[in-house]
Amino acid sequence: MALVPKIFNSRSGQEGEFFNTIKRILGFKPKNITIYEEAFTHRSLNEKNKQGIPQNYERLEFLGDAMLGSVIAAHLFNEVPSGDEGYLTKMRSKVVSREHLNELGRDLQLIKLLKTNIPTKQFGGNIHGNIFEALVGAIYLDRGFKYCEKFIRKRVIKPYVDIERLEGKIISYKSLFIEWCQKNKKSFKYVVYDDTGKDDLKHFAVKLQLENTVVAKARATSKKKAEERASKRAYYKLQVAIEKDLN
């Protein structure tokens, strides 16, 4: 029996739960929801269309991979005017690395939407990145390049693409933040809690307090990642003050 997430039972075009979930992930309205359904259909379901052509996310994955490559290329081109071809190539491969795409897909919990005949626990880590790529491909087909770019900015570039981090100039925002606190005799505290509920995927949420005031919050699939992400956010908030102090 196919393991079809419940969410699909209640779907009915523009009204269904699936539609609303996709809309929330995208940050804009999908037009043709059936394209997204294909993006969440695993080959194990063995679905075929009227012409006998298999309907699963693998073709969309190919398309999404290409779109990710060009959007990230354009972003790096504009963002790093001093970077030569070799630099840009290296940076792009870091952003679209398998590991990174898996993290993106995992954080969005895309696997919860997957229709499959294989229990999701049997999948390796790459399933998360594959579905993420397929989703990008679906957005391109449904709404065109501009919206595809918009989604990638929201879900890949804004939260994750940090040139200094990618270049290895900043190894850890957490240590940078702690260093600043010690230098300035400020107290700080990372408050971490497990916010998983009944999910398959464990998630951690972090509140970062500076002198008893919450300065940043973050959520990730590990305690370490959540702390790092919160530190990064705090770092950028305090950047003016930090830069003044470290110099």
Added chain:
Amino acid sequence: MALVPKIFNSRSGQEGEFFNTIKRILGFKPKNITIYEEAFTHRSLNEKNKQGIPQNYERLEFLGDAMLGSVIAAHLFNEVPSGDEGYLTKMRSKVVSREHLNELGRDLQLIKLLKTNIPTKQFGGNIHGNIFEALVGAIYLDRGFKYCEKFIRKRVIKPYVDIERLEGKIISYKSLFIEWCQKNKKSFKYVVYDDTGKDDLKHFAVKLQLENTVVAKARATSKKKAEERASKRAYYKLQVAIEKDLN
């Protein structure tokens, strides 16, 4: 002394010869011509902007490569609904192969526009493909994805992307055409002539006559390629008749 093609001497924004040449190659108007100038500037010129950042086509080449990848991916995705991920990946790598891009750049004679300190005869074959990619990158920057796609359709997909040929199903259109003529007792003649003039690059033009009527014309960098291209055009013109006869 820099080897700057004469064409650049007469340029003055929207009026110059360079502008008009680019417009002809693009099939639409460039907006910011300076972007295209960078696309034709070789690193040997050692040009730098006010910030000391090298100005040559290498960054644009990176961008163009990415845009070509995504436009061809989308084209194949739509064109071959039955092709799986592996098939699409293989087909795309054939279309954007180094050899193919070199042919595209060579046929457009892009090297004639190149500003360089190295005599163009000293360049290897890859220079043609590299400039072609840079030109695609310039179009994206200047006019956005839609126009980039338009150019790639005109210059890559329409004249070159032939799924059956790429799949190896059709080895030669010339033999297909000749076979048809023999079967149907039709006379045919390939009239080839060298149309190079004073160009560095030798070109061949072909007229293909069927029963003393010219049915197709083509131009390429070798006699064989020009004949093949003319045969392909003739083949598609006569497709209905040929298909009827071969079956």
